[in-house]
Amino acid sequence: MRYIVTIVFLFIAGASFAQADSVSLKKAVADFNKALINKDSVTIKKLVYDKITYGHSNGWIQSRKDIIDDLYSGKIVYNVIDQYFDNIILDGSTASVRETANLNVEMAGKPLQLKLKILQVWIWKKKGWQLFSRQSVKN
Numbered sequence: 001m002r003y004i005v006t007i008v009f010l011f012i013a014g015a016s017f018a019q020a021d022s023v024s025l026k027k028a029v030a031d032f033n034k035a036l037i038n039k040d041s042v043t044i045k046k047l048v049y050d051k052i053t054y055g056h057s058n059g060w061i062q063s064r065k066d067i068i069d070d071l072y073s074g075k076i077v078y079n080v081i082d083q084y085f086d087n088i089i090l091d092g093s094t095a096s097v098r099e100t101a102n103l104n105v106e107m108a109g110k111p112l113q114l115k116l117k118i119l120q121v122w123i124w125k126k127k128g129w130q131l132f133s134r135q136s137v138k139n
Contacts, residue, residue, distance in 0.1 A: 022088060025095050025122060028129035029083070036078040039071045048131050049123065055135040057116055080104035086117075093124035094132075100139060115139045 028047055035043035044067060048054075054062040062070065070076050080103065087098040097120040105112050121133040 021090055021095075021124075025088065025090070025097065025129055026085065028122065028131075029085075029097055029099075029120065032131060033078075033081040033083060036067075036071065037081060041068045041071070044068055044071075046127060047129070049125075049133075052131060053133050054131075055133075057114070057136045057138045074106075075108060077106040078103065079106065083118075095122045095124075095129070096120070097122060101136075 031043060032047045034040070035047065045064070048064045048067065050064060052062075052064050052067075054064075054067055056062070071078075082102045084100045085097065086100055087096075089096045097118075099118050099120070101114075101116050101118055103112075103114040103116065105114065115138070116136040117139045118134065118136040120131055122129045123132045124130075
């Protein structure tokens with residue numbers, strides 16, 4: 001009987017741990033979006049992998065340095081990012097996040113309303129979740 005109770009307890013604990021990972025991942029995605037809006041380079045550096053490939057729906061690819069530099073130069077300004085999670089898959093220290101997002105941005109001073117499908121790949125490092133790769137397409 002003790003073995004059954006132990007197994008049930010471990011199963012519940014494992015399920016709780018998986019839920020915590022999903023919650024921390026969703027928080028990392030939300031924190032990244034807030035950092036883009038607020039031009040928070042400290043948070044962006046924390047959440048973005050050094051060798052990221054950050055792909056936009058127009059084919060434009062950015063590095064981590066580009067993301068930060070372009071925010072401060074005004075090349076791109078994020079005003080609103082409304083996201084809706086479509087699918088999250090966790091596998092060990094890697095996760096994929098599919099989402100639909102409505103964005104209100106300015107590109108070189110020109111306002112744009114975008115509806116995008118986005119795929120993000122996140123990896124777990126000692127510091128927490130880091131965005132490893134991102135690609136968006138127009139929806």
